[in-house]
Amino acid sequence: MRAPMKFPQDHPLVQTGRIGLLLVNLGTPDAPEKGAVKRYLKQFLSDKRVVEIPSIIWQPILRGIILNTRPKKSAHAYSLVWTDEGSPLAVHTKNQAAAIGERLGDGVMTDWAMRYGNPSVESRIQAMKDAGCERILVAPLYPQHSGATTASVHDAVFDAIKAMRWHPALRTMPYYHDDAAYINALKTSLEAGLAKLDFEPDAIIASFHGMPKRTLELGDPYHCHCQKTARLLSEAMGRELTIAFQSRFGPAKWLEPATDMVLEAMPGQGTKKVVIFAPGFSSDCLETCEELAIRGKEQFMEAGGQHFAYLECLNESEASIDMLEVLLRRELAGWI
Numbered sequence: 001m002r003a004p005m006k007f008p009q010d011h012p013l014v015q016t017g018r019i020g021l022l023l024v025n026l027g028t029p030d031a032p033e034k035g036a037v038k039r040y041l042k043q044f045l046s047d048k049r050v051v052e053i054p055s056i057i058w059q060p061i062l063r064g065i066i067l068n069t070r071p072k073k074s075a076h077a078y079s080l081v082w083t084d085e086g087s088p089l090a091v092h093t094k095n096q097a098a099a100i101g102e103r104l105g106d107g108v109m110t111d112w113a114m115r116y117g118n119p120s121v122e123s124r125i126q127a128m129k130d131a132g133c134e135r136i137l138v139a140p141l142y143p144q145h146s147g148a149t150t151a152s153v154h155d156a157v158f159d160a161i162k163a164m165r166w167h168p169a170l171r172t173m174p175y176y177h178d179d180a181a182y183i184n185a186l187k188t189s190l191e192a193g194l195a196k197l198d199f200e201p202d203a204i205i206a207s208f209h210g211m212p213k214r215t216l217e218l219g220d221p222y223h224c225h226c227q228k229t230a231r232l233l234s235e236a237m238g239r240e241l242t243i244a245f246q247s248r249f250g251p252a253k254w255l256e257p258a259t260d261m262v263l264e265a266m267p268g269q270g271t272k273k274v275v276i277f278a279p280g281f282s283s284d285c286l287e288t289c290e291e292l293a294i295r296g297k298e299q300f301m302e303a304g305g306q307h308f309a310y311l312e313c314l315n316e317s318e319a320s321i322d323m324l325e326v327l328l329r330r331e332l333a334g335w336i
């Protein structure tokens with residue numbers, strides 16, 4: 001019998017054989033404070049995938065105007081939704097990773113990262129590599145694909161391995177805007193939310209994060225993905241859904257109809273009882289907790305609305321983790 005092969009004594013320690021799963025969401029500031037929000041916005045809004053204006057024009061506007069005005073206003077908005085554990089987006093993403101980690105077991109090193117801010121994609125990929133992950137599945141938590149979100153996560157992952165000699169094998173989870181598991185999870189969540197209401201809504205609004213209209217003209221599939229999600233969910237529910245796009249940013253034309261405009265117009269058209277939810281967000285965040293649940297309600301009630309309910313995102317609900325398990329096990333096939 002041959003003796004087992006031994007590394008020479010001065011051979012560096014090599015960790016191998018593990019599988020990693022990295023859930024990635026958009027990102028959030030470290031604190032609901034002006035300085036932290038400014039750092040986060042600088043990184044986020046300097047991403048050429050997010051603002052597709054030549055740097056020579058955009059950077060002076062960003063540094064000269066936006067970063068001197070928006071952080072204070074945004075920090076206040078964040079302070080209204082911040083929890084004891086931190087930013088809602090970070091807390092839910094962390095909880096999702098913990099829950100899915102339990103489902104997949106110790107055979108998979110499950111972690112989470114933020115595209116902007118902390119924990120960074122680079123630090124988490126490096127940690128997986130150091131722990132011996134030779135195969136990594138990256139799961140951007142965006143059901144609908146856009147250059148600004150999913151593709152930008154891919155950029156960060158490939159940037160993270162640029163300096164590495166020994167690359168892990170990489171897989172990325174595809175967008176899942178029309179996947180039966182996702183539509184089912186939304187249906188379960190929406191039905192549970194509707195069952196708890198003390199009023200019968202005249203309209204249900206599916207509010208997606210907006211994008212500049214130009215991105216649609218340039219070939220971004222996001223708009224069509226949102227429309228298809230809403231259509232499939234409406235068919236599955238057997239109920240009409242009103243689609244709208246929120247969070248308009250800057251002077252350019254964005255996808256329409258705008259959520260705030262819809263909310264302000266509805267009472268005058270006789271729609272006085274409204275339910276709103278955000279199927280494109282995997283987790284509640286500033287844009288849902290503050291823009292929809294707080295500001296959206298004010299806009300609707302001030303325009304003459306009578307009943308308003310915001311229904312929370314999938315977050316770490318059982319329906320959400322069941323769905324993620326289906327999607328992730330499919331992409332891990334052959335690895336686990």
Ligand SMILES: C=CC1=C(C)c2cc3[nH]c(cc4nc(cc5[nH]c(cc1n2)c(C)c5CCC(=O)O)C(CCC(=O)O)=C4C)c(C)c3C=C
Nearest residue numbers: 026027028029050074089146148209211249280285286287
């Ligand atoms: C869900 C998909 C998202 C798309 C598409 C998207 C595009 C997009 N966003 C901005 C500008 C801002 N977005 C902000 C917050 C924010 N955006 C998303 C998701 C998408 N953005 C999330 C989940 C969040 C919440 C982050 C959190 O911490 O909770 C903000 C920052 C907040 C503020 O200052 O108001 C900005 C700015 C652009 C320009 C854009 C275009 C493609």
Ligand SMILES: [Fe+2]
Nearest residue numbers: 026209247287
């Ligand atoms: Fe955004």
Ligand SMILES: [Fe+2]
Nearest residue numbers: 223224225227
């Ligand atoms: Fe479209």
